[in-house]
Amino acid sequence: DTGVSQNPRHKITKRGQNVTFRCDPISEHNRLYWYRQTLGQGPEFLTYFQNEAQLEKSRLLSDRFSAERPKGSFSTLEIQRTEQGDSAMYLCASSSELAFTYEQYFGPGTRLTVT
Amino acid sequence: QKEVEQNSGPLSVPEGAIASLNCTYSDRGSQSFFWYRQYSGKSPELIMFIYSNGDKEDGRFTAQLNKASQYVSLLIRDSQPSDSATYLCAVYGSSNTGKLIFGQGTTLQVKP
Numbered sequence: 001d002t003g004v005s006q007n008p009r010h011k012i013t014k015r016g017q018n019v020t021f022r023c024d025p026i027s028e029h030n031r032l033y034w035y036r037q038t039l040g041q042g043p044e045f046l047t048y049f050q051n052e053a054q055l056e057k058s059r060l061l062s063d064r065f066s067a068e069r070p071k072g073s074f075s076t077l078e079i080q081r082t083e084q085g086d087s088a089m090y091l092c093a094s095s096s097e098l099a100f101t102y103e104q105y106f107g108p109g110t111r112l113t114v115t
Numbered sequence: 116q117k118e119v120e121q122n123s124g125p126l127s128v129p130e131g132a133i134a135s136l137n138c139t140y141s142d143r144g145s146q147s148f149f150w151y152r153q154y155s156g157k158s159p160e161l162i163m164f165i166y167s168n169g170d171k172e173d174g175r176f177t178a179q180l181n182k183a184s185q186y187v188s189l190l191i192r193d194s195q196p197s198d199s200a201t202y203l204c205a206v207y208g209s210s211n212t213g214k215l216i217f218g219q220g221t222t223l224q225v226k227p
Contacts, residue, residue, distance in 0.1 A: 031213060033213060033215070035215075040123075040219065041219055041220075042119075042203050042205070042217030042218050042219050042220055043159065043203075043215075043217050044217075045214040045215065045216070048213040048214070050213070055213060056212060056213055056214060058214070089158075091158055091159070093215075100166070101147040101149075101164050101166055101207075102147070102207070102213070103147075103149060103161055103164050104149075104161070104215055105161060106151075106158045106159050106160070106161075107158060108157070108158050109157075109158045
């Protein structure tokens, strides 16, 4: 049973560029979540999908952020016109709706640095 | 008031001692509670979850939940230097949301 995978693991980009991250959840998990974490803080929720439906988005997810999960399997998170404040660890997690507590399992994260 | 509050620490304990990590939450309707361990530069790793009042034990870890006091704790027995990490408390709110709400984490240092 492979865990959640994320690519790339690290991304350095210049301010104003667009970036896209990919997340592959645990294979039998139908829920997929995106979080952002900055130094010294706990992860902050961005959005989540149940199958291909995006069910919830945080106010943190500005117009520059978009997430997709077109076939209910992998997901992508795109940030357009990156700003220095976007520098953070972007975490993906997945869970199964069959699990009583919907416990979430995290991938290794993508560390974004905007210069 | 923050939705999930933890003392950021650091909490320092000697090797072999019991480490006690605490968390309070504001949403009285919250149902499920989670503890994650996060090593520096790594992603959070789920170590315990609890949804009923009382204690839940798993090896050296015990999670304790008191919904009346809106309080959840994690005890680590026989602490090892490898337990040195940040421990994150997370809660699902009562509004049937998929959002886990995290505290800022408590840094634990276990000294040999």
